[in-house]
Amino acid sequence: MPKQVDHVSRRRLIAEAVCHLADEHGLEGVTLRDVAARAQVSMGAVQRCFRTKEEMLVFTLGHIGERIGERVRARLVRSPAQSAGTALGHAATEISLLREEHRAEARVWLAFVAQAAVNETLATTLRASYAPLQETFTRLIAEAADAEAGSGSDAGADGDGDAGADRAALVDPRREARTLLALVDGLTTHVLIGHLTPPEAQDVLHAHLARLWA
Amino acid sequence: MPKQVDHVSRRRLIAEAVCHLADEHGLEGVTLRDVAARAQVSMGAVQRCFRTKEEMLVFTLGHIGERIGERVRARLVRSPAQSAGTALGHAATEISLLREEHRAEARVWLAFVAQAAVNETLATTLRASYAPLQETFTRLIAEAADAEAGSGSDAGADGDGDAGADRAALVDPRREARTLLALVDGLTTHVLIGHLTPPEAQDVLHAHLARLWA
DNA sequence: GCCGTTCCGATGCGAGCGCATCGGAACGTA
DNA sequence: TACGTTCCGATGCGCTCGCATCGGAACGGC
Structure with a gap:
């Protein structure tokens, strides 16, 4: 066998280049020449790695989605000892991409989301990333609600004596996961366009999470 | 004076064309030839109406923002007799753009938002639309909280006897407005990419609003 | 009726795009 | 060492883009 290159790692390398360019000038600024x-x-x-430009973009989107999902997973295993509630907060912070080092990733993500609204292939790839994310959040919320129901309230400020079980029954984990996911995406968007500052978004997110249990 | 045309209405006409094209193929599919x-x-x-393509896009974005803001305003004056809480619900539904007839508008909006993340001029125009929207929501929330504090709870299911005043003090209207705006944008986005169905998004939005007062 | 002004449709230009092509470099095998 | 296979850098093609240009149509004032 003659010269052989690692196609997988090269594709990732190219995907990273796509991300850098999309971060700087949007998806419209991504050309094969500049990527190369x-x-x-x-x-x-x-052109050897990807037959068409679209194939390259789809791969890149999947690449980012994988990376984000992995980051959430990594964050969860890093702090397993604490309660499900704090784990949820960590995970939400992780995907909100508010930290400066992830701002670029958020910009790229937003560019792809907009494109996915008019491109079914990209939309499918995007949904494939959202589904497990929502699954994870649903599970975390359910666990947190269970924990709250099982023990007494740990951080509540008011003297409400109602059992947590009632509240757990009222909270639909799936709906809450959808809410949280949409809120995080909206906040990220608003930060990117400068309508909110990162601390403001952080504050909103924190308040929302706090209300989930209070 | 020789031939004179109504520049304003022509610019609006062109802006509408931009919207139609952006809805179908994204902002990348908007070319001067196709617009014409x-x-x-x-x-x-x-080219006479807009010196450059960017000028055309900026005007179009402002045009949409104006239209959305106007729709919210119109919805508010149409139902003034009811409580501030229901007015808030109506306004939120109005900007969530979930109804089929506004789906196109949402797609265009999303395309511009993504572009605004890498284009300061568009971002400025966009913020100019968000600011009064957030202002309106802040006011509505404050009024609703006041109304709730003044009278007894009207729809609450639990037998909580706490005065509404305490709760009103806990609710930061501005923060709630930011939350609501971000949530609505996130939901709209998720509907556009097919991650949520319109009823699912509607359900999430309704639940969030309900929790605001309960 | 001629003129001055405003408008616009057609056309051309240079640049940049995605993609196809191909000659030769690189390298394991016999 | 000679060969066969895999890879890739350079180049060209056809196309479309935004924008500039310009000749003439439309139209009110003199």
């Missing part, structure tokens, strides 16, 4: 230049490979190499 | 064809004018006419 940014990835330090030739255009021919890019 | 869709608006049934020549390319020269488009």
Whole structure:
């Protein structure tokens, strides 16, 4: 066998270049030539890895989705000892992409989301990333509600003596997960366009989470 | 004076054409030629109205923002007799753009939001639309909280006897407005990419509003 | 009726795009 | 070492883009 290259890692390398360019100039600023230049490979190499530009974009989107999902998972195993409620807060903070180092990722994500609204292939890829994310959040919320129902309230300020079980029955974990996911995406968007500052968004998110249990 | 045309109405006509095209193929599918064809004018006419493409896009964005803001305002004056709480619900439903006839508007909006993340001019225009919207929601929430504090709870199911005043003090209207705005935008986005169905989003929104007062 | 002004449709230009093509470099195998 | 296979960098093609240009149509004032 003659020269052989690692296609997988090269595809990832190219996907990273796509991300950098999309972060700077939006998806419209992503051209095969610029991608090749940014990835330090030739255009021919890019064309070998991806038959068309769309194939490249779809792969990149999947790549980002995987990375974000992985980050949430990593964050969850990093803090397993604490309550499900705090774990939920950590996970939500993780996907809100508010920290400066993830701002670029958020911009790229937003660019793809907009494109997915008019491109079914991208939309499918995007949904494939959202589904497990929502699943994870649903589970976390259910666990947190169970924990709250089982023990007394740990951080509540008011003297409400009602059993948590009642509240757990009132909270629909799936609906709450959807709410949280949509809220986080909306906050991220508003930060990106400068309508909210990161601390303001953080404050909103924190308040929402706090109300979930209070 | 020789031939004179109504520039204002022509600009609006062109803006509508931009919206139609952006709805179908995203902002990338908006070219001067296609816009001219869709608006049934020549390319020269488009170039006369807008010196550059960007100027056209900025105007279009402002146009949409104005239209949405106007719709909210119209909805509010149409149902003034009811409580501030229901008015809030109506306004939120209005900007969530979930109804089929507004889905196109939502897609265009999303396309512009994504572009605004990498284009300061668009971002400024966008913020100019969000600011009064948030202002309106802040006011509505404050009024609703006041009304709740003044009278007894009207729809609460639990037998909680706490005075509403305490709760009103706990609710920060501005923060709630930010939350609601972000949630609505997130829900709209998730509907557009097919992650949620309109009824699901409607359900989430309704539950969130209900919890605001309960 | 001629003129001055405003408008616009058609056309051209340079640039940049995605994609196809191909000659040769690189490298394991015999 | 000679060969066969895999890879890739360079180049070209056809196309579309935003924008500039310009000749003439439309129309009120003199």
